[in-house]
Amino acid sequence: MTVETKLALSASEVRSFSELNNEPKWFTDLRAAAIEKATDLPMPKPDKTNIEKWDFINFPKHTVKSESFTIEQLPEAVKDLIDIEQQENLYIQRNNTPVVIKLSEELKAQGVIFTDFLTAVREHGDLVQKYFMTTAVKLDEHKLTAYHAALVNGGVFLYVPKNVVIEKPIQVVFLNDDEEASLFNHVLVVADKNSSVTYVENYLSTVDSAKGQANLIEEVIALDNAQVSFGAVDVLAKGYTTYVNRRGHLYRDAKINWALGLMNNSDTISENITHLVGDGSSADTKTVVVGTGSQKQNFTTEVRHWGKNSEGFILTHGVMKDAAQSVFNGIGKIEHGASKSNAQQESRVLMLSSKARGDANPILLIDEDDVMAGHAASVGRVDPTQLYYMMSRGISKEEAERLIIHGFLAPVVSSLPIEGVKNQLTKVIEGKVR
Numbered sequence: 001m002t003v004e005t006k007l008a009l010s011a012s013e014v015r016s017f018s019e020l021n022n023e024p025k026w027f028t029d030l031r032a033a034a035i036e037k038a039t040d041l042p043m044p045k046p047d048k049t050n051i052e053k054w055d056f057i058n059f060p061k062h063t064v065k066s067e068s069f070t071i072e073q074l075p076e077a078v079k080d081l082i083d084i085e086q087q088e089n090l091y092i093q094r095n096n097t098p099v100v101i102k103l104s105e106e107l108k109a110q111g112v113i114f115t116d117f118l119t120a121v122r123e124h125g126d127l128v129q130k131y132f133m134t135t136a137v138k139l140d141e142h143k144l145t146a147y148h149a150a151l152v153n154g155g156v157f158l159y160v161p162k163n164v165v166i167e168k169p170i171q172v173v174f175l176n177d178d179e180e181a182s183l184f185n186h187v188l189v190v191a192d193k194n195s196s197v198t199y200v201e202n203y204l205s206t207v208d209s210a211k212g213q214a215n216l217i218e219e220v221i222a223l224d225n226a227q228v229s230f231g232a233v234d235v236l237a238k239g240y241t242t243y244v245n246r247r248g249h250l251y252r253d254a255k256i257n258w259a260l261g262l263m264n265n266s267d268t269i270s271e272n273i274t275h276l277v278g279d280g281s282s283a284d285t286k287t288v289v290v291g292t293g294s295q296k297q298n299f300t301t302e303v304r305h306w307g308k309n310s311e312g313f314i315l316t317h318g319v320m321k322d323a324a325q326s327v328f329n330g331i332g333k334i335e336h337g338a339s340k341s342n343a344q345q346e347s348r349v350l351m352l353s354s355k356a357r358g359d360a361n362p363i364l365l366i367d368e369d370d371v372m373a374g375h376a377a378s379v380g381r382v383d384p385t386q387l388y389y390m391m392s393r394g395i396s397k398e399e400a401e402r403l404i405i406h407g408f409l410a411p412v413v414s415s416l417p418i419e420g421v422k423n424q425l426t427k428v429i430e431g432k433v434r
Helices: 011-020 025-040 105-109 117-123 125-131 143-151 384-391 397-413 419-433
Strands: 090-094 097-102 113-116 154-160 170-176 185-191 196-205 214-222 227-235 241-250 255-262 267-276 282-291 296-305 311-320 325-334 342-351 357-366 372-380
Touching (some): 011 025, 025 125, 025 143, 090 113, 117 125, 117 154, 125 154, 125 185, 143 214, 154 170, 154 196, 185 227, 196 419, 214 227, 214 255, 227 241, 227 419, 241 255, 241 282, 255 267, 255 419, 267 282, 267 311, 282 296, 282 325, 282 397, 282 419, 296 311, 311 325, 311 357, 311 397, 325 372, 342 357, 342 397, 384 397, 397 419
Parallel strands (some): 154 185, 170 196, 185 214, 196 227, 267 296, 282 311, 296 325, 311 342, 325 357, 342 372
Antiparallel strands (some): 113 154
């Protein structure tokens, strides 16, 4: 039996929502066309995970209007993530409501644009229209991408002009403190030629359970010789059916570093795909996952090489506990013509209980001769030799296991550039593995 896929909103309702937000006609028309397409498009088919009974469609409310607050009134959970005095470039969204937007005068003078997504649609329509679901993610890929385009109700737009180097990280916090809120956030980051930026975001639920949907699409466009570091920690509440799609599209000599801590308490389908379109482009993707309870999750990390001399590295470490089940698909694809490219990947999964399950599937798809490629994968228990070594020095078995797990997940934790976010991920890992 499959879940009923009748869409929650009609085209006329989508148009009304868009018009109430004073959105330009092109975006209103795009929303209406997307909801029509979503009716007939198929659901995505993640490898080795059957999602026919997962409900990605129904929700109690499309948009929740939340009260605003000042920086001084931030909830403690958010304060722990940011340095209030030092963080000059900050966006905080409470459910579907923008509550804090800060951008330094220096960056404004250099032409940097940093604002909530729906404001960007109204005020920077030419830029948004050029890149929104036209390059990295296509609107009509499947039902969930079209559904997202129709129902976008939050997110961020960041544009870094040519030759602008942003030294301090841009920080974004998506706070979810209403159990009925659905998150159709769209994040669009455009780094123009020879620019550089570090972007770090948090999805943080302070409710115990949720009734809405989380359909998140994030696009990073890096033009020639642009450098982007993208860090994210996702901690969404149990009850969401989460679809998250993070994509990169890189041109000549561009580079992206992904550092992703995927710690949702919900059933999750996650895609992180980077297209290395330009010659000399490169992607380094590090991901850590901890699954607990009866969670079911599927993670696909792919680097697709189109340009010559492109390099792609994938490192995925997962820890499965209780009766959690996760599938890890790592894909290195070298297209014909992408000569002298290098595709490397490593997937490691630790199992902490007999009922937990983790599948690591390394895949190399090579359509060119003059390339380098390699992969490694393992699924197993905590190394008994390591445990014995630490216990022989007076450390209890529980503490030794905890330290080994932290070391196992350290490559991503240490990659996050903001101390508060790094500490948060460490605390989340600590809470999940104990």
